[in-house]
Amino acid sequence: MTGPRVEGAGDAGTRRGRGREGGERPMVPRATFTSYxxxxxxxxxxxxxxxxxxxxxxxxAGACSMLAAxxxxxxxxxxxxxxxxxxxxxxxxxxxxxxxxxGRPGRFINMLxxxxxxxxxxxxxxxxxxxxxxxxxxxxxxLAPLLPRGVTWVGGVTRALSRPAGLAAAGxxxxxxxxxxxxxxxxxxxxxxxxxxxxxxxxAASAATAAGGLGMIGSSAADAAPARRLAAGGALVELLVERxxxxxxxxxxxxxxxxxxxxxxxxxxxxxxxxxxxxxxLGRRSRVAGAASGAxxxxxxxxxxxxxxxxxxxxxxxxxxxxxxQRQRLDERRASx
Amino acid sequence: xxxVDAPLDPAAAAGWRNGPKRKGFFTDTSLCIxxxxxxxxxKEWNSVPADGLRMLGSSYDNTGALGASTWRHVAFIEQRKxxxxxxxxxxxxxxxxxxxxAHDFRWLMSSDVCKHCTHAACLDVCPTGALMxxxxxxxxxxxxxxxxxxxxxxxxxxxxxxxxxxDRTVLNAGVAQKCTxxxxxxxxxxxxxxxxxxxxxxxxxxxxxxLRVHAAQRVSALHDDGVAxxxxxxxxxxxxxxxxxxxxxxxDEPEVYGLPPDPVVTTRDLPAMWRGAAIAGAALLAGAAxxxxxxRS
Numbered sequence: 316m317t318g319p320r321v322e323g324a325g326d327a328g329t330r331r332g333r334g335r336e337g338g339e340r341p342m343v344p345r346a347t348f349t350s351y352x353x354x355x356x357x358x359x360x361x362x363x364x365x366x367x368x369x370x371x372x373x374x375x376a377g378a379c380s381m382l383a384a385x386x387x388x389x390x391x392x393x394x395x396x397x398x399x400x401x402x403x404x405x406x407x408x409x410x411x412x413x414x415x416x417x418g419r420p421g422r423f424i425n426m427l428x429x430x431x432x433x434x435x436x437x438x439x440x441x442x443x444x445x446x447x448x449x450x451x452x453x454x455x456x457x458l459a460p461l462l463p464r465g466v467t468w469v470g471g472v473t474r475a476l477s478r479p480a481g482l483a484a485a486g487x488x489x490x491x492x493x494x495x496x497x498x499x500x501x502x503x504x505x506x507x508x509x510x511x512x513x514x515x516x517x518x519a520a521s522a523a524t525a526a527g528g529l530g531m532i533g534s535s536a537a538d539a540a541p542a543r544r545l546a547a548g549g550a551l552v553e554l555l556v557e558r559x560x561x562x563x564x565x566x567x568x569x570x571x572x573x574x575x576x577x578x579x580x581x582x583x584x585x586x587x588x589x590x591x592x593x594x595x596x597l598g599r600r601s602r603v604a605g606a607a608s609g610a611x612x613x614x615x616x617x618x619x620x621x622x623x624x625x626x627x628x629x630x631x632x633x634x635x636x637x638x639x640x641q642r643q644r645l646d647e648r649r650a651s652x
Numbered sequence: 653x654x655x656v657d658a659p660l661d662p663a664a665a666a667g668w669r670n671g672p673k674r675k676g677f678f679t680d681t682s683l684c685i686x687x688x689x690x691x692x693x694x695k696e697w698n699s700v701p702a703d704g705l706r707m708l709g710s711s712y713d714n715t716g717a718l719g720a721s722t723w724r725h726v727a728f729i730e731q732r733k734x735x736x737x738x739x740x741x742x743x744x745x746x747x748x749x750x751x752x753x754a755h756d757f758r759w760l761m762s763s764d765v766c767k768h769c770t771h772a773a774c775l776d777v778c779p780t781g782a783l784m785x786x787x788x789x790x791x792x793x794x795x796x797x798x799x800x801x802x803x804x805x806x807x808x809x810x811x812x813x814x815x816x817x818x819d820r821t822v823l824n825a826g827v828a829q830k831c832t833x834x835x836x837x838x839x840x841x842x843x844x845x846x847x848x849x850x851x852x853x854x855x856x857x858x859x860x861x862x863l864r865v866h867a868a869q870r871v872s873a874l875h876d877d878g879v880a881x882x883x884x885x886x887x888x889x890x891x892x893x894x895x896x897x898x899x900x901x902x903x904d905e906p907e908v909y910g911l912p913p914d915p916v917v918t919t920r921d922l923p924a925m926w927r928g929a930a931i932a933g934a935a936l937l938a939g940a941a942x943x944x945x946x947x948r949s
Contacts, residue, residue, distance in 0.1 A: 351727060351910030352710045354717060360806040361815045381937055385944025418800015418815050418826030422780075425799045429781040433919050436803050437779035485940070489933030496932070497925045501777060501918050502806035508918055511925050515932035523939060544943040631806060638907045641914035648914075 348642060350634040357503055357631045365416035367624035370495045371617045372409035373443075374522030375529065376402045377492030378545070380450055382526050384485035385541055386534075387478055394542060396457045397533030398526065399481065403454030406447050406491070435498040442490040449484040453477045492522035499627060505567040505637060506630035510623070513560035517623075520556060521616045523549025524587050528612030531594050531605045539605055543594040546612050550591035553619070554584065567636050570626040579622030586615030660889055662770050666785035674789030675838060676860035677847065677898035678867050679763055681909075682874060682882060683854035686712055686761035690724040693849030697834065698723065701822055711759070717910065718764055720816035723831040724846050727909050729760040735903075736878035762909050763855055765846070766791070766812045766831035767886055768897030771917040774804035774813050774828075782828070789860070789897055790833035798827035809893065809915035833897075860897060867901060879903065885911060892916030 350356070360366070379402035386395035414423045427444070431437040456477035459470025496518035500511035507514070527546025531539045557580075561568045570576055593608030630636040663671050694700065703721040708714050711728035718725045735758040772791045775783040782798035785791060793813075804813045805828065818825040834844035842848075847857035856863060864887055874882035881903045886896030892915050906913050 349905060349907050351729070351908065352708075352713075354910060355811060356907075356910060356912050357811040358719070358805045358808065358814055361802040378936060378940065381940035382944070385940055389944050391944075416802075418802065418828075419798070422797075422799035425780040425782070425797055426801075428797070429779070431776075431779060431781070433776040433922065434779045434803070435922075435925075436777065436801060440779060485937065489937050490929075492936060493929040493933040497922070497929045498803075500925050501922050502803075503773065503809040503811075503915075503918055504806045507806075508921070511921055512928060515925070515929040516935070519932040519936040523936060526940075527943075541940075541943040545940055548939050548943065627806075634907075634910075637912055641912055642905075642907065645914040 348635060348638045350638055354634065355632050356634050356637040357505075359628045359631045360502070360504065361418075362624075363416055364621075365412040367620040368617075369409045369412040369416075370499075370518070370620040370624070371521075371525065372405040372412065373495050374492045374518060374616065374620075375525040375613070376405035376409060376446075376450060377488030377490070378522040378526030378549075379405065379529060380446075380453070380481065380484040380488035380491075382530050382541060382545060383453060384481045386538070387481055389541075391534070391538040391541070393534035394530050394538040398530055398542075399450070399453045399457050399477075401526070401529045401533065402450045402484065402488070406443070406450050410443070410447065435494055435501050439490075439494040439498060442487055442494060446484055446487040446491050449480040449487065452480040453484060493519050499623070502627075503637075504627045504631045505640070506564065506570045507623075507627040509564040509567045509640075510560050512563060513556050514623070516556045517553060517560060517619070520549040520553035521619050524553065524591065524612045525616035527594070528590060528609035528616070531598055531609030531612070533609075536599055536602050536605055539594075539598060542609070543598045543605070546609075547591045547595050550587045550612070550615075553587060557584075566640055567626075567630050570630045570633075570636065571622070574625075574629065576622045576626035576629060579618045579625065583615045583618035583622055586611045586618060590615060660770055660894055661789070662772075662785050662894075663787055663789040668785075668787045671787035673859040673861065674897065675833065676768070676789075676858065676863050677765060677833075677844070678856040678858075678863040678901070679765065679898065680854050680856065680867070680870060680901045681760065681762035682870075682879065682901055682903060683852045684726070684761040684763055685852055685854075686726055686728055686759075687851060688715075688726050689849040689851060690763045690846035690855055691715060691722070691726060693845040694724045694831070695721075697837070697845035698832065699823060700829075701816075701818070718766070718810075718812045718814075718830075720814035720829040723765065723829075725764045727760075727762045727764060729762075729904070729908055731758050731760065731904075732756055733758055736880075758903075760903055760908070762900065762902065763846070763850075764909065764911070765898050766833075767810055767893065767899075768831075768833060769917065770889065770894030770897070771919070772893070773807040773809060773917045773919055774830075776917070776919040776922075777803045777807040779803060786833070786835055786838075788833065788835075788838050790835065790838075791897075792832050792835050793828055793830060795824045795827050795829070800826040800828065802828065804828050807918055809912055809917065863899075867899070870901060874901075892920070 379398040383398035414420050426440040456473040493515045496514040499507040500514050524546050527542045530542025590608045590611030597604035700721050713728045715725050768790045782794045802815050813830040816829045843857050847855040885902050886899035889895035
């Protein structure tokens with residue numbers, strides 16, 4: 316009856332080794348609930364570190380383009396250069412991470428077969444496809460002096476286009492920095508879906524701290540003033556909204572307070588607050604202190620993305636976060652007729 | 653636009669005109685004997701690769717769960733509970749039935765499958781259009797279009813669809829896989845392999861409307877017969893997924909079988925999420941503008 320399955324007996328070890336649905340785990344239910352041998356109801360997203368890294372890079376790129384446009388219009392040359400180059404590098408690396416994470420990387424282009432408003436990944440791909448060339452033009456303009464003599468016309472063209480392209484990139488950057496929050500929230504993964512109201516604001520704030528951090532690392536202390544202010548504002552918003560998010564998530568908020576996600580989020584808060592304060596207090600006087608604060612801010616943003624990502628995966632692995640809230644909802648609905 | 657706003661005929665909503673009636677599975681678990689013929693028939697017909705033999709220590713279930721290479725999964729649940737409430741002093745009951753301990757145990761078996769939701773989250777979130785709604789109202793993945801982004805996997809509220817792992821020697825490795833409702837067989841006017849192989853007609857295939865009528869009658873009959881636990885799962889069009897194309901008669905709460913008690917298609921909340929992101933993005937732009945507009949230091 317189960318004959319055909321025996322042929323694959325050799326796979327047993329690898330399956331467990333990958334940690335996928337590897338049999339039952341002992342359960343310590345804090346809320347009473349029934350499950351099928353303690354097994355997960357949901358599947359974890361099959362995403363590696365590429366994806367949370369991309370969330371960071373997308374936020375960094377989007378907010379960098381905003382700072383770059385502002386720096387361009389207010390004549391802060393070193394801030395403009397840093398953030399334009401940073402935006403282009405971040406979006407290029409982010410694009411690479413996205414393609415690398417596909418089960419069939421060669422079919423990346425299939426993303427462009429359709430436009431689907433019901434799929435944040437489809438919407439995001441289109442936003443990214445429009446954004447990346449604009450960010451690229453603005454970055455090439457910064458590199459124009461380094462171009463070989465034969466192609467100086469490239470520098471001329473990109474310099475002429477850099478301001479409109481940079482402004483358009485700043486506008487689209489708002490989408491690049493926030494759509495990823497909708498992407499993860501639009502799943503059945505409990506910790507992501509239950510965070511859906513606040514997550515776009517947390518991601519936007521985290522983008523602000525990351526871009527502010529990069530601006531502080533790569534520009535003169537005087538030019539970096541907007542970066543310091545953006546980072547401080549982002550840090551403040553992030554702290555406040557994250558607290559609110561934890562309160563509105565219900566049971567799934569537990570996953571933010573346990574294990575690796577908790578460690579990552581604690582690190583994120585410390586780095587973000589430290590970096591923002593360091594930038595405000597010391598950034599104007601010391602380039603080194605500013606750069607160190609900037610690095611802390613970027614690290615904080617990165618930890619935040621990984622913390623949220625891993626909390627979601629943990630919430631999918633444990634059937635409690637699926638079953639308990641749903642059972643409660645169902646019982647309440649039945650009680651009220 | 654959104655599946656969630658669509659009328660309840662999903663094939664028509666997807667643009668099919670004058671198609672066949674919506675097809676469905678009604679899995680009556682009270683008839684399941686746990687033979688796993690459905691699992692085997694599905695694997696054979698659909699060339700689903702073997703995915704290992706593991707002894708899971710969960711009654712006769714060594715399959716575990718639905719996944720990329722398991723499109724039917726028979727669950728086994730052992731309970732210290734009688735199957736039905738025997739009428740007190742019923743002369744019709746036999747001596748064996750009245751013997752102490754004879755009825756304090758029941759063995760539940762249930763063949764799980766993709767629900768082919770009316771509002772299917774996997775289909776909604778698929779960025780390539782690889783997942784599509786067939787003319788039969790079922791949800792089918794086109795393996796040659798899927799690029800393996802994996803978004804459908806966490807989107808499914810039932811944990812059904814999964815990306816198939818493995819090297820290039822494995823069929824359709826790297827792309828999302830799940831029950832196709834035997835799309836090829838339906839197109840040829842045939843019954844899906846699992847339903848065809850089921851020896852007790854626990855898996856019933858047909859027009860969804862007919863199956864729903866029949867299922868309601870079956871529940872009443874079981875209630876009359878003393879099986880008070882019998883209930884339908886996934887048949888209600890007003891539930892969080894707009895009703896399932898593959899629905900079930902269960903003898904206990906859904907979570908006992910590993911099914912979510914109150915599944916909701918995530919895209920129901922998507923418009924609100926997009927609004928939130930638009931506000932957050934605008935706030936970020938405003939913040940950056942304000943930061944740059946501040947006085948030169």
